[in-house]
Amino acid sequence: MLSRTAENMFWLARYMERAESTARLLTMGQRMAILPGAHHRDEWRSVVRATGADCHFPEGTTVTESDVVSFLMLDLDNPSSIRSCLLKARANAKSARTMLTQDMWEALNDGWRKLDSYDLSEARQQLPSLIDWVKTRVMTFRGAADSGQLRNAGHDFLRVGSALERAQMTLRLLDIKYYVLLPETEVIGGSRDHYQWTSVLHALSGSRAYHHVYGGTYTPWQITDFLMLNRLFPRSVAYCYDQLAFRLNRLAGWHNARAECNDTIEAMVTELGALDSGEIFRIGLHETVQSGLAASNRLGAEIAQAYHFG
Amino acid sequence: MPFHEMFEPDGSVRACYAEVQNWVERTGIAGLNRRLDEAEAIFRRIGITFAVYGEGGDPERLIPFDLLPRIFTAHEWRILDKGIRQRARALNAFLHDVYHRGEIVKAGVMPADIIYRNSAYLAEMADFSPPGKVYSHIVGIDIVRTGPARFEVLEDNCRTPSGVSYMLENREIMTRMFPDLFSDGLVAPVDDYPAELLKSLQEVAPPACKGEPVVVVLTPGSLNSAYYEHSFLADLMGVELVEPADLFVDEGRVWMKTTLGPKAVDVIYRRIDDEYIDPLVFKPDSLLGIPGIFNVYRNGGVTLASAPGSGIADDKAVYIYVPEMIRFYLGEEPILDNIQTWQCSRPDELAYVLEHLHELVAKEVHGSGGYGMLIGPKSSKDEVAAYAERIKANPSEFIAQPTLDLSTVPTLGPASVVGRHADFRPYCLVGKQIRLVPGGLTRVALTEGSLVVNSSQGGGVKDTWVLQD
Numbered sequence: 001m002l003s004r005t006a007e008n009m010f011w012l013a014r015y016m017e018r019a020e021s022t023a024r025l026l027t028m029g030q031r032m033a034i035l036p037g038a039h040h041r042d043e044w045r046s047v048v049r050a051t052g053a054d055c056h057f058p059e060g061t062t063v064t065e066s067d068v069v070s071f072l073m074l075d076l077d078n079p080s081s082i083r084s085c086l087l088k089a090r091a092n093a094k095s096a097r098t099m100l101t102q103d104m105w106e107a108l109n110d111g112w113r114k115l116d117s118y119d120l121s122e123a124r125q126q127l128p129s130l131i132d133w134v135k136t137r138v139m140t141f142r143g144a145a146d147s148g149q150l151r152n153a154g155h156d157f158l159r160v161g162s163a164l165e166r167a168q169m170t171l172r173l174l175d176i177k178y179y180v181l182l183p184e185t186e187v188i189g190g191s192r193d194h195y196q197w198t199s200v201l202h203a204l205s206g207s208r209a210y211h212h213v214y215g216g217t218y219t220p221w222q223i224t225d226f227l228m229l230n231r232l233f234p235r236s237v238a239y240c241y242d243q244l245a246f247r248l249n250r251l252a253g254w255h256n257a258r259a260e261c262n263d264t265i266e267a268m269v270t271e272l273g274a275l276d277s278g279e280i281f282r283i284g285l286h287e288t289v290q291s292g293l294a295a296s297n298r299l300g301a302e303i304a305q306a307y308h309f310g
Numbered sequence: 311m312p313f314h315e316m317f318e319p320d321g322s323v324r325a326c327y328a329e330v331q332n333w334v335e336r337t338g339i340a341g342l343n344r345r346l347d348e349a350e351a352i353f354r355r356i357g358i359t360f361a362v363y364g365e366g367g368d369p370e371r372l373i374p375f376d377l378l379p380r381i382f383t384a385h386e387w388r389i390l391d392k393g394i395r396q397r398a399r400a401l402n403a404f405l406h407d408v409y410h411r412g413e414i415v416k417a418g419v420m421p422a423d424i425i426y427r428n429s430a431y432l433a434e435m436a437d438f439s440p441p442g443k444v445y446s447h448i449v450g451i452d453i454v455r456t457g458p459a460r461f462e463v464l465e466d467n468c469r470t471p472s473g474v475s476y477m478l479e480n481r482e483i484m485t486r487m488f489p490d491l492f493s494d495g496l497v498a499p500v501d502d503y504p505a506e507l508l509k510s511l512q513e514v515a516p517p518a519c520k521g522e523p524v525v526v527v528l529t530p531g532s533l534n535s536a537y538y539e540h541s542f543l544a545d546l547m548g549v550e551l552v553e554p555a556d557l558f559v560d561e562g563r564v565w566m567k568t569t570l571g572p573k574a575v576d577v578i579y580r581r582i583d584d585e586y587i588d589p590l591v592f593k594p595d596s597l598l599g600i601p602g603i604f605n606v607y608r609n610g611g612v613t614l615a616s617a618p619g620s621g622i623a624d625d626k627a628v629y630i631y632v633p634e635m636i637r638f639y640l641g642e643e644p645i646l647d648n649i650q651t652w653q654c655s656r657p658d659e660l661a662y663v664l665e666h667l668h669e670l671v672a673k674e675v676h677g678s679g680g681y682g683m684l685i686g687p688k689s690s691k692d693e694v695a696a697y698a699e700r701i702k703a704n705p706s707e708f709i710a711q712p713t714l715d716l717s718t719v720p721t722l723g724p725a726s727v728v729g730r731h732a733d734f735r736p737y738c739l740v741g742k743q744i745r746l747v748p749g750g751l752t753r754v755a756l757t758e759g760s761l762v763v764n765s766s767q768g769g770g771v772k773d774t775w776v777l778q779d
Contacts, residue, residue, distance in 0.1 A: 002556050003567045094532040097541035098551050106355050153569065255570055307569040310555075 001099070003308040006157045008096035010303070013161030015089035019082045020138040021169040022072050023131045025050050028203035029068060030127070035195050044068045046176045050169070051080045069127060070120050082134055083115040099154040103144035107137065153254045160247045160303065167240035168296055170227055173200055175289045197223050204235045224285060225277040237292060241269045244299070251307070259306035264299050268292075313457050314729050315380065316720040326381045326777055327720070333491060334378070334727060342722055346377055349483050356479070374770035375480065378720045380732060380752040384779045387498075387748055390453070390461060390736065393645030394746055396636060398449040398738040401468055401623045403639035405445035408622060409435045419638050420631050425622060429676070432584065432619030434591060438608050440617045441514040442742055447579075447615040448474075448507070449738040453646065455717040462647045462714070464733060466632065468624040469616055470581050473751040473771075474737045475539035478503060478546075480773040481749070498748035498776040503737070504546035510741030511577045517610035518563060519576040526550045526566065528557070528580040530598060540581050554582070559602035564612040577613045584618045626675045626709050627653065649714065655706035663710040664701065668694050670710040671761075672701065685761060687713050716761060719772070721754055731755045733763050734774065748776035 029047035044063040048054045051072060057063050075081045079088075090108045093100055100108075114133070115123075123130060149155050177200055197218050201207040206226065213230065214222045230236040245265045252258045272292075280288050303309075311319065316327045323331045334342065353372050382390065407413050408425050415422045425431055450471025452464040481500055485492050508525060515523035529540035531553050544551035556566050557575065565572035585592045588604040606612050622628060630651050633644040652659040652670075663670060668691075672684040684697040701708045718729030736750035752774045753763035763769040 001569055002550055002552060003569050004553065004556055005550075006569045091532065094537070094541075095553075097532075098545045102356065110355055251569075308567060308571075 001153055004310060005096045005099055005154065006307050007304070007309040008092040009099060009154050009157040010161035010309070012089050012092040012096065013158045014165040015085040015092065016138050016141055017162050017165035017169070018080060019085035019089065019134055021165070022051060022080060022082050022085065023134040023138075024203045024205065025173075026069065026072060026127065027131055028199045029065070031199045031202060032196060033065060035199075048072070050172050050176050052172060053078060053080050066120065066124065069124050073123050073127075073130065074115060074118060074120065086112060086115070086134075086137070096154075101144060101148040103148050104141060107141040107144050110137070110140075153251060156247045156250050156254070157307075160244060160251070163240045163243040163247065164296060164300055164303075166235055167237050167244070168293060170204060170235050170237050170240070171289050171292045171296070173203060174224070174227055175286060175293075200227075206233055206235060209233055221277040221281065224280055228280060228288070229272065229275065229277065238269075238272055241265065241272060245269050248303070255307075259302065261299055261302035261306050264295070264302055268295050268299070312715045312729075312731070313455065313717040314720075315455070315717050316727070316729075326383045329491070329496070330378060330381070330720070333488070339722070339725060339727070342377055343724065345487060346375070346722065349375055349377065349487060352483060352486070353479070373476065374756055374768075375483070376721050376754055376756070376770050376772040377484075378722050378727065379484065379773040379775045380719045380734070380754075381775045381777060383777050386459075387776045389459075389645065391746055391748070393461070394449075394451055394453075394736050394738050395744050396640065396642060396645055397451055397463065397466065397632065398446070398740055398744060400632065400636040400639050401449060401466060402443070402445055402740055404628075404635045405468075405617070405620060405623050406439065406443045407639070409445075409619065410437065410439075414635065414638055417638065419634050420628075424627050424631075428622055428625055428627065430619070430621035430625045432622070434604065435617065435619040441516055441610075441613050444514050444615075444740050445617040446620045446623060447510055447514065447740050449740060450474075450735050451646075451738065453734045453736070454649075454714060454732075455734070456715055457717070460647075462649050463632070464649060465626065465629060466624040467735075468620045469583070471735065471737060472536045472539055472581075473735060473753075474503065475542045476771045477737070477749055477751045477774065478542075480751075480771060484773045496777055498778050500747045500749040503747045504543060506739055506745045506747060507543065507579075508547040508549070510739040510745060511579055511613075511615055513741030513743075514613050514615065515576045516607075516613045518612070523576040524549075524574060525577045525579065526552045526575050528552055528554070528578050528582060530554070530582045530586070534581075536581065543579075554586075554598050554600055557600045557603070559600060559606055562606055562609060562611045564600065564603055564606055575612060577615060579615045584621065587614070587618060626673060627655070627706075630709075649711050652710045654701055654708040654710065660701070660705050663708075664698055667698055667701075667710070669713060671713055672697060672708055672710040675707050675709060685713065688759075688761075713761075719752065719754060721756070721772070728758070730758070731761050731763065732772075749774050 025047050029044055032043040042063060044065055044067065045054065045057060047068055048057055048063060048071065056071065056078070057067070071078050071081065073082050076084055078084060090112050093105060093108050097105065145155070145158060177196065197220070198207060201210050201223070204227065210223070210226050213226060226233060226236065228237045231238050231242060233239055248262050248265050252262050316324060316330070318324060337345070350372060353375060404414065408431070414420050415425065446468035448471055450467035450473070452467065453461050454464050455461055477500060511525045512523045525547065526549055527540055527544040529537060529551055531537070534540070541551050550566060552566055558565055558567070560572070564575045564578070566575050580587065582598060586596050586598040588601060589596045589599045590601045591604040593599070603612065604618070607614050630648065630653065633648050636642055636644045652663050654660045654663055663672065667684070668686045670686045672686070674682045684693065686694060716731040719732040720727045721730040732752050732754040734750055734752050736746060739745040752772050753769045754772055755761060755763045756768060756770045
């Protein structure tokens with residue numbers, strides 16, 4: 001397949017994932033903002049930080065819901081805003097139009113200019129329904145890809161982009177949880193933690209799944225285990241790494257050649273598999289997460305190199 | 311009174327439209343209008359849109375779709391089919407001739423100036439024969455109907471005629487929404503067009519091609535107004551849709567950049583203009599284009615469809631001579647007539663045009679898309695006078711034709727079926743053999759009395775049925 005098309009598929013999936021993650025983050029922000037003592041904690045800043053774009057809000061200023069909805073939902077100057085992501089996903093899809101099924105394209109094309117017609121106050125008023133709309137768009141797209149697309153290299157590039165984006169979102173959320181949501185005076189495992197962790201689980205659509213695995217209690221160790229190491233939860237870092245290894249291996253098969261990225265992802269899987277949550281806290285959650293983010297960034301660059309992305 | 315393709319002057323329905331008439335009565339006008347909204351929603355969701363240059367507003371606008379089909383009987387189609395193929399053969403023969411010995415000029419049938427001093431003539435093509443001597447692989451011929459048995463050619467399109475995706479999608483939408491209309495198999499299918507196109511392109515593979523020819527569609531990119539069509543055709547042929555940056559030249563071949571590394575390309579159905587193909591030969595400042603591709607082409611390393619320089623055959627000044635070409639190259643009488651045309655470059659014809667401009671249609675020789683033309687009877691005195699000044703300033707740039715009594719086709723109005731002027735563009739495929747699917751694109755001027763059918767100026771499209779015996 002054309003290198004440009006491979007790149008389009010990879011980024012199409014990343015932007016769709018990012019649109020959904022950002023929508024989920026906005027829900028998390030709303031949940032956390034209504035928790036007791038929220039106004040002390042600059043909850044909305046943590047939401048922005050999870051998207052990796054907090055440099056737009058200098059330290060010392062207060063970040064409001066209105067700022068964040070504007071920035072993450074509507075702002076075309078923010079490359080990670082939902083509106084930007086949906087537009088860029090569609091542009092990538094349009095460029096790789098022949099790789100997509102009609103249903104996939106329709107899922108992207110249906111209402112692609114919807115957010116153009118919203119101003120900030122309307123978007124805030126209708127935030128829950130807009131978030132649902134975004135999630136539905138992404139899920140429809142994913143379903144169309146799952147049920148209709150040929151399982152060729154194009155599909156693998158799509159899934160690689162999706163798994164990489166997901167792994168990074170989970171890593172960033174964990175990082176924020178560790179740094180931002182925990183006031184210095186609080187002890188790990190305190191009761192507010194409990195609500196904040198559940199908000200994070202909600203943001204990753206894993207709150208019910210968590211209970212099925214660990215029962216009724218929340219502990220930082222179990223939550224870390226769930227989000228980092230669980231091989232069944234599709235947003236855990238370990239699951240995403242497994243997916244990446246599987247998909248990159250398939251791509252190596254299509255191309256009759258292994259590349260650096262195959263070795264890198266296999267090393268990442270092995271390293272993560274050797275950890276348990278106790279070990280992670282001994283090394284430091286922050287350090288573990290940071291090295292995961294660095295490794296996944298490196299992986300992205302190696303994929304681009306292996307398949308001659310522009 | 312123009313010829314109405316559905317109704318006789320006494321108001322009775324022509325036999326070929328009986329089925330449509332029943333359907334309209336059964337569904338009712340209001341019912342049809344509701345279904346029209348549904349059709350538009352489908353078009354938009356599928357993404358069949360086109361961009362209109364410089365008009366602002368919705369960058370991906372829909373071409374208005376009209377539900378009522380335009381119908382040709384099997385007998386009418388036999389005439390059209392023959393006439394279209396004949397014209398496509400003559401145009402290709404002409405192209406080969408003007409880039410070689412120029413027999414038609416030597417024989418005194420056409421003046422040399424009109425060809426060799428024409429900006430559409432590409433000297434770089436001289437003495438080169440493309441595979442199969444085919445220059446224009448897809449010939450779009452714009453035809454109007456002026457009477458029950460009278461068809462006339464408005465213009466030829468030998469470069470990259472667009473719109474065939476509408477022929478296919480209009481039919482697709484109609485069969486999706488109104489399957490009953492097609493259940494008795496009276497309407498000839500058109501859906502093998504992409505397969506026929508692929509065959510035609512494979513037949514003109516270059517000498518360097520070994521094995522199954524690799525065909526690609528070359529698009530300027532996803533912002534081009536016809537991008538939907540480019541991707542649609544690539545999709546239905548099952549070939550790659552490439553942009554110029556996906557291609558490069560090396561070792562006498564053209565390669566596309568794939569995840570497996572470079573892959574040789576044999577035939578390029580290019581949807582970009584001549585001047586943007588190769589910056590080394592044409593526009594040095596062009597950012598588009600594949601440096602060196604023209605040299606590879608001339609050396610038999612790749613086939614370009616259409617051939618660069620094909621535009622000389624659809625030039626409006628050359629158009630006048632197409633009936634002569636048919637006689638000269640094929641030794642046949644033209645089946646489809648040309649429209650009478652006055653060349654302003656000739657002093658006597660110029661005088662006639664200036665005197666009668668208010669009753670003529672005047673066009674720029676190199677214009678297209680319905681821009682820059684004057685429809686005398688529909689223009690004010692001042693407009694006519696201003697246009698006359700433009701002609702006088704540069705007579706050789708203009709031609710004029712009589713205002714035709716174009717037929718009208720049934721079109722869905724808010725309260726009734728109304729008659730609107732239409733034209734017709736079939737797409738004739740030329741490879742080793744000539745292929746023509748029974749159908750084409752009918753464009754309709756949706757405004758009452760209007761003669762301009764171009765989509766860029768408010769024209770719409772409708773399905774075209776060729777009935778089978």
